[in-house]
Amino acid sequence: MPEREQIHKTPQKRQEQESTERSVPTAQGEKIKGELDELLDEIDSVLETNAEEFVKSYIQKGGE
């Protein structure tokens, strides 16, 4: 389906960029990666604990 093919176009482009960056590690690159890891860790610390259960239990009534 044309729609599905399109979805992967952009992310793949980014992944190609990222693998280029990874193959030439720089101090700047390491710093950025470090900050990103820190941010992801921080987000991990505020995420609800049991993802599967939490997502399953979030049910709403339909609205407008």
Add this chain to the structure above:
Amino acid sequence: MAVPKVCGIETEYGVSRRGGGEDNPVIASSLLINAYVDDKKVGWDFEDETPARDARGFTRDASNPPEVETHLVNAVLTNGARYYVDHAHPEYSTPECTDAMSVLRADKAGERIIAASMELAGITLGSEGEIVTYKNNSDGKGNSYGCHENYLMDRNCAFGDIVKTLLPWFVTRQIFTGAGKVGAEHDRDPVDFQISARSDFFEEEVGLETTIRRPIVNTRDEPHAMSSQYRRLHVIVGDANLCELSTFLKVGTTAIVLAMIEDNALESDLSIYEPVRALRSVSRDLTCASPLELRSGGSATPIDIQWQFLASAKIYAERTGLEHCGGAIVGEEVLRRWEEVLTDLQGDPLSLDGRLDWVTKFCLLEQFKDRDGLSWSDPKLALIDLQYHDVRPKRSLYERLVQAGKVERLLSEEEVELAISRPPDDTRAYFRGECLRRWPKSIIAANWDSIVFDVGAGSLQRVPMMDPLKGTRNHVEALLNTCDTPLDLIERLGSPLP
């Protein structure tokens, strides 16, 4: 002739009671709002509500009665906003504003109000749990709730003309208004991630419904204003946004497009073939560059179509000015940011990380996917999708990104703080908010187009406010300052409201 695009956003929030007590959303929503308004509560006056009236010129018969739930909590705030329970959700409706920056402020203030409500409700509940809310549009299980926009329009503008332009407009504007979503819903084809959280739920091009068979263009005709002069366009297709640029552009661009419709300023027919299907296909195309078939022949990508709208908007700004759609300053800023966003969507959509909700969310999800080796079906990604919208400042992933300097803000926290309690200066919201601030105990009921005062000795007086552009600070501040009591006000007010 374009009328001033007085506008506002009404948002239904997702709500849960956690950590004890029955999870009844109507009770939870009521608890939440009551905790905030407490003794400041003013009732809503339902007398003029007509949700069954259709813009195409008829009123739906009583066999499908409109759902106006008169017994649920319903409050007006000193910033002119309405804060109430609607369809088992807490709903916050901004006051009437004349430009997108003002709406953004009032909408962001709403998030702060909901957050404050949660804290206060938590105190009331104590060990019996807490109320948690989400500024999003669905629960991932087929239930959706809305973030609606409202725009004042000229009654004399043919509704058919409005529909014709709004179909391609709403199909394509989601490339910058989408909040992002993991997965598909409403029995639509599976997808890993899509741009809009609402598009899957739409089934019709035009219609009166808001809860089932949702239409891209809603025909509700309930102007809350002089109906011979004005129409209120009720838009239900938008996503609930957190990124300030997303909200700013959503409202700012739409206001300009509506003014252009009124002034016949759009030259080409941008009608898309099968708009309901296109709404979904655009949502699923993260490149924003897959062509759509045009009814006039040929094809155009969503970005192309948006460029055409922007080109018309720039000519319109030159020839007619943007006075009626945000004013020169905000209007020019809308055009500038719109151009910037289209340029970047064309170059690399992911470069809009930190500026648009769907891109920011997508990039965050990708980062977790990469680091933790997750597939798109991993519940952790669905959790991130949800918790991005958590309204608690400490749990909101959007807020974490803001705090980490990863997201652009258009507003200062100071101006948001002011918008929590102060109404806009330039619409009737000023009169509403100021009366409520000065005489909270004397206002029996209020709604968009009237206030009912208790002037003492059991006498009630209704002040109609049928013109959204009257009752502004310029019109009434001096008068209000001369009044000690509502009775003074009634005696000195002419009719209609100045």
